[in-house]
Amino acid sequence: MKPTLLILAAGMGSRYGGLKQLDGLGPNEEVIIEYSIYDAIRAGFGKIVFVIREDIEEAFREKFGGKFDDKVEIEYAFQAINTPVEGISELPEREKPWGTAHAVLVAHDKINEPFAVINADDYYGISSFKAMADFLKNDCAPDHYSMIGYQLDKTLSDAGHVNRGVCEVDEAGHLTDVVERHKIQRTPNGIVYEENDGQHPLSPDALVSMNFWGFHPNVFEVTRQHFIEFVEAHRDQPRAEFYIPLVINRLINEGKIDLTVIPNAERWYGVTYQEDKPMVQEAFAKLTAEGQYPKHLWK
Numbered sequence: 001m002k003p004t005l006l007i008l009a010a011g012m013g014s015r016y017g018g019l020k021q022l023d024g025l026g027p028n029e030e031v032i033i034e035y036s037i038y039d040a041i042r043a044g045f046g047k048i049v050f051v052i053r054e055d056i057e058e059a060f061r062e063k064f065g066g067k068f069d070d071k072v073e074i075e076y077a078f079q080a081i082n083t084p085v086e087g088i089s090e091l092p093e094r095e096k097p098w099g100t101a102h103a104v105l106v107a108h109d110k111i112n113e114p115f116a117v118i119n120a121d122d123y124y125g126i127s128s129f130k131a132m133a134d135f136l137k138n139d140c141a142p143d144h145y146s147m148i149g150y151q152l153d154k155t156l157s158d159a160g161h162v163n164r165g166v167c168e169v170d171e172a173g174h175l176t177d178v179v180e181r182h183k184i185q186r187t188p189n190g191i192v193y194e195e196n197d198g199q200h201p202l203s204p205d206a207l208v209s210m211n212f213w214g215f216h217p218n219v220f221e222v223t224r225q226h227f228i229e230f231v232e233a234h235r236d237q238p239r240a241e242f243y244i245p246l247v248i249n250r251l252i253n254e255g256k257i258d259l260t261v262i263p264n265a266e267r268w269y270g271v272t273y274q275e276d277k278p279m280v281q282e283a284f285a286k287l288t289a290e291g292q293y294p295k296h297l298w299k
Contacts, residue, residue, distance in 0.1 A: 001113045002046025003136035007033060008103045008211070009060070009120035010053045010079040020271045021056075021120040022063050026284045030297055032270070033120050035284070036129075037068060038297050040116075043133035047073040049110045050120075051103045054078050067298050077107040087228045092235045099241030100211065101223055108220040114140040117213045117244070123280070124148065124212055125266025126292060135214050135262065145248070146214035147175060149261040152184070152191060153204035155268040159275030161185040161194075165209035165245050166202065167261060175252060175259040178209055178245040207261060210268055213244060222256075223247050 009021045022031055037048055052060055057076065064074070082091045082098075083106050097103070104117060114136040118124060128148045135146045149167055156162060161183040168177040183194035184202065192199040226247050234240035251257045269280045287293055 002044060003133060003140075004047040004049060004111050004113055004115040005037070005040045005045045006049045006051065006104065006107055006111065006115050006117045007036065007120050008051050008100060008117065009033065010051050010056075010097065010103060011119075011121070022059055023271065023277070025271070025277065025280045026297070027288050028296060030284070031063070032123050032280070034067075034297055035123055035293065036118055036120075037072070038293065039124070039126050039129040040133075041068070041072050043129040044137065045072065045116070045129075045133060047075065047111075049075045049077060049107050049115075051077050051079050051107055053080065071298075075110045077110050079103050079106045085224060085227055087224060088231055091231065093238060095238045096241070098227075100244045101242045101247050102227060104215075104244065105220065105223055105227060108224070111220075112217055114214070114216055117211065117215065119211045119270075121270055121272075122210055122212075123269040123283075124210065125264065125268075128212060128262075128264045128266055131262045131264065132212065132214050135260065139260070140214060140216050142216050142218045143257050144260070145216065145219070145257055146260045146262055147209055147248075148212040148264050149207035150210050150264055150266070150268055151204070152202060152206040152208045154266070155208055155210060156184065156186060156191070157270070157272050157276055158186075158279070159273040162272055165211075166193075167207045167209060169207060169261050173261055175248070175261050177249060177252070180243065180245060207263065209245065211244065213248075219247075222251065226250060 024031055081094045085105055116132050163182050164184055165178045166181050167175055170176050181193040191202045191204055193202055227242055230242050269283050271277055271280055288295060
């Protein structure tokens with residue numbers, strides 16, 4: 001069975017100032033998602049599931065309708081601020097969506113096979129999809145997940161600070177911990193992140209998560225159980241977010257899974273800020289000129 005690619009595309013794009021998921025950045029106005037889908041298809045993925053908001057469904061279908069339907073199966077799942085989850089009779093009022101692990105949950109009825117999760121607005125690199133497809137086809141199991149790990153200094157934006165999941169990995173290459181670090185940026189004194197008590201250094205070679213995960217479908221049920229507990233513990237915190245790393249860390253700490261970190265030397269490209277756009281456009285133009293992608297992805 002071919003693996004599925006789950007693309008989280010329901011973000012608001014507040015720092016970007018618009019719907020960056022659909023902003024054309026390639027030589028022919030291709031969006032970042034299209035490069036991920038192209039890489040996934042040639043790596044052997046058989047289905048794409050988009051997690052989007054209902055208010056952008058028409059824009060998505062207009063952008064992608066018929067473009068690659070003959071190459072891969074396409075489905076949609078919808079995440080609202082308070083999309084219901086089985087086992088919770090009433091969700092509390094929210095100011096923002098519940099986060100990435102909740103976004104995964106809303107796609108539970110679309111996926112029955114090993115699958116990968118990515119962000120819509122990140123470019124992950126050709127080799128990363130090949131490595132993930134190999135894992136999902138050959139090694140994925142109910143107690144064995146994976147993640148593509150990137151070098152921190154290849155994932156930073158020159159336009160402003162970013163958040164990254166900084167990883168700890170044991171000698172066997174298994175994830176032992178992932179901690180979300182905020183406001184990571186380059187400074188004259190090196191790469192730092194910020195907490196309440198000031199700035200702290202990070203190694204440029206540190207492995208970080210860019211939200212490229214490989215899961216067995218049993219992750220849906222364990223995530224649902226964790227979400228029920230999270231909601232009860234955070235009913236009075238309307239901005240609390242249920243991130244994928246929260247679920248992963250708990251499963252690792254409880255000894256329920258091993259998670260293989262697959263190191264990757266690719267450079268990340270993404271559009272956190274409008275100022276990132278020219279750099280990403282230049283990168284896709286170069287990748288096309290080098291022959292890594294055809295001049296027209298879908299012709």
